[in-house]
Amino acid sequence: MDFQPTEDQRALRAGVREFLEGRFSARDAVRWGEGEPSPEGAGRLDRGLWRELGKAGFFALTLPEARGGVGLGRPEAVLAFEEAGRALLPGPAVATFLAAGEVAGAASGDTVVTAVDGTLVPWLAEADVVQGDAAGAVALRSLDPLTPLHRIPGPPAPGRGTLLHAAEQLGSAARTGEMAVRYARVRTQFGRPVGAFQAVQHLCAQMFVRTEVARAAVYAAAVTGDPLEVCGAKLLADDAAVRNARDCLQVHGGMGFTWEAEVHLHLKRAWVRAELGQSADAAAEALADAL
Template sequence: MDFQLSDEQRALRDGMRQLLQGRFSLRDAMAHGLTARVDRVLWRDLGRAGFFALALPEAEGGVGLGLPEAVLIFEEAGRALLPGPAVASFLAAGVVPGAATGEAVVTAVDGSLVPWLDEADVVRGDVTDAVPLRSVDPLTPLHRVPPAGSLTRGALLYAAEQLGSATRSCETAVQHARRREQFGRPIGAFQAVKHLCAQMLVRSELARAAVYAAAVTGDTLDASAAKLLADDAAVRNARDCLQVHGGMGFTWEAEVHLHLKRAWVRAELGRSARDAEEELAEAL
């Protein structure tokens, strides 16, 4: 299977990265007391850029692209730590008025969790018995509800966000290892740090192959495998990135710890490791 991106796909990925770059600031979030809020201006900008309507047919006002392109833009969303229920809003495009244009923020029941319930204009699913949870990620508010099923496309899009986060953690670790010096040498010159960074790259690329393959096949089992690998890459890469940064990685001045906390939350959304493992085991 050929995973080389076309010129159009690279342009789409680069354009989304440019749009998201610098739009989320940890310092701004700290200035607001780490209150989890959806940036409505950014949401509408994403709508105008075709983020939510990417998979809608052109006849319905969409961009007319497929799941492989959707994976690319959600990879960038994960890389940028985009706050908000992007997956639910994307899946609601063409169904919920205003979702495709970013005018409406949409969330949905996902398993037993509902992210961004208080910020959403529209909620898909029964949230009558929703109970607020203290989220490990201060920028992803959660509520708990009785368990419900999850969709294959949703699981894959969360996997794409995890892939973006894993890649960003790897790049951040490498950049820090080149700058930070100990004993008169960059810490990246030491074998232990080299091994950490190499393992992060391997995890990222393995997850990338699985996510891109699932985007091409659209198969439920492929999506489960991709979610497992992407969850693992996002969590373990963020942990290793923290290790490379040392104590500085836990401070609010760095985004490293947020990638770990967001990875923990996403691992329970779309399709948890337990559910994915059960599906794959049953198929075997």
């Protein structure tokens, strides 16, 4: 049995990547993080981009064609969100995707939807519709300058979109691994590329292994939909995204902390995503209970 993505799935992934690279890039994130106004004001959601995502069918990927959707499945959604994570796409994409077909305008990108996720609500002020009880939510100073957050009082709400958050983490892990290898080839120390040093080679190799282990888990969970496999996928993807971003920072040295480099944004976004969907503690408890 062939478990590789089909030709159509590879074309979908390439198309999403091409769209995001043409319409939004990490350089936009860097500029907005520095305070340069985004198309609709500093720190605010680019609704033009949101509508273009809707027009391209991003939010309606899994809606049946009879309801105006694309009619694809969970594996295709995971591939699309992997590319969103790779591109550092800002905004409550997971919540809007899950609301397509339920909330008017979500599938087309005309309505921005966010949701209470655990104890956090991302993009609360920018959303048109909030799913869940966000009463008493308090604004936080977010680690990620492009993900405004609010915290709700009381017990955490059930996490939503855990598999899609895991896919975003996978895309981020792959991206930072590629960035580390590319930088190690061009940055020189003592007259040699830093990639020639064994310690840096080991870091890059470990990043690759983490990414591919997480990829196998995320893709498997996308096919089976098994809740325990989703738990394992989120744990592995969170670990890969955070640790790869840290190792990529180490390869970049001080350069990685500047606004000229996007790696620190991947680390900050990975920390935030790790708290969305199913938390690491909840996933670990679920897996332990099943053993």
